[in-house]
Amino acid sequence: MGKIISIFNQKGGVGKTTTTINLSAYVASMGKKVLIADIDPQGNSTSGLGIDKNELKCSMYDVIMGMAADKAIRNTVVENMDIIPGTVELAGAEIELTAKFNRENMLKDALYEIKDRYDYIFIDCPPSLGLLTINALTSSNSVIIPIQCEFYALEGVGQLMNTIQLVKKSLNTNLEIQGVVMSMFDGRTNLSIEVVEEVKKYFKGKVYTTIIPRNVKLAEAPSHGLPIMIYDKNSRGAEAYRELAQEFLEYDEE
Numbered sequence: 001m002g003k004i005i006s007i008f009n010q011k012g013g014v015g016k017t018t019t020t021i022n023l024s025a026y027v028a029s030m031g032k033k034v035l036i037a038d039i040d041p042q043g044n045s046t047s048g049l050g051i052d053k054n055e056l057k058c059s060m061y062d063v064i065m066g067m068a069a070d071k072a073i074r075n076t077v078v079e080n081m082d083i084i085p086g087t088v089e090l091a092g093a094e095i096e097l098t099a100k101f102n103r104e105n106m107l108k109d110a111l112y113e114i115k116d117r118y119d120y121i122f123i124d125c126p127p128s129l130g131l132l133t134i135n136a137l138t139s140s141n142s143v144i145i146p147i148q149c150e151f152y153a154l155e156g157v158g159q160l161m162n163t164i165q166l167v168k169k170s171l172n173t174n175l176e177i178q179g180v181v182m183s184m185f186d187g188r189t190n191l192s193i194e195v196v197e198e199v200k201k202y203f204k205g206k207v208y209t210t211i212i213p214r215n216v217k218l219a220e221a222p223s224h225g226l227p228i229m230i231y232d233k234n235s236r237g238a239e240a241y242r243e244l245a246q247e248f249l250e251y252d253e254e
């Protein structure tokens with residue numbers, strides 16, 4: 001049975017897309033069948049995997065609006081890893097969904113048909129708490145929360161946890177926190193170290209031991225349309241995401 005995991009944090013720029021692409025790629029390289037579901041209107045995980053959004057005949061927008069998910073699935077440069085691409089049309093879906101019956105379950109219903117073809121489906125969420133995000137959380141077995149190592153790291157986390165609680169109460173009682181990923185760590189600053197400690201206190205036991213360093217190769221890779229695994233497999237960023245994938249699988253398979 002495929003497990004669906006939202007990469008979720010309503011703050012922008014915390015590493016959701018970078019984590020979606022690179023965790024997915026390494027998990028796929030470790031022999032799992034993986035699908036990325038890009039539901040962010042910015043479509044960064046789509047372009048970050050070298051897919052030209054202008055050439056798409058159909059995309060996540062159509063899937064959320066009721067088209068068979070099957071038709072929108074595309075291969076990627078990574079073996080065992082597919083994607084349902086996201087485009088700017090999703091911004092319209094956020095609005096169109098409000099008028100739909102079953103509006104919180106559109107993505108869940110769409111993924112239901114295909115989820116058993118995959119070991120993992122990772123949903124790259126938009127930076128908001130709107131209906132697209134609610135659809136992601138409603139579809140998911142669990143969430144991975146990336147948190148940037150910065151002064152305001154925990155700002156907004158209360159709201160994030162409230163949203164998870166609300167979804168658990170009314171739409172998806174089984175939703176769990178899979179893990180918290182600390183991203184963009186700068187080992188030269190005490191601040192980064194303090195932030196990790198603070199987040200560990202808050203999330204008790206849920207924070208992955210592997211911490212993702214700030215690494216310029218991770219920022220460069222998307223402009224080449226490649227995951228770090230292919231762009232520069234010896235970089236520190238690559239090493240960190242490989243370790244994260246191992247840790248993820250270890251905990252998940254327990």
Ligand code: ADP
Nearest residue numbers: 012013014015016017018184213214215218219
């Ligand atoms: P989100 O999806 O949460 O908005 P992104 O993954 O797109 O965040 O990251 C925001 C920006 O920071 C992007 O330009 C990305 O390339 C860069 N970035 C993400 N993680 C790292 C990292 N560990 N080191 C350096 N740059 C990073």
Ligand code: MG
Nearest residue numbers: 016017040044
């Ligand atoms: Mg993103």
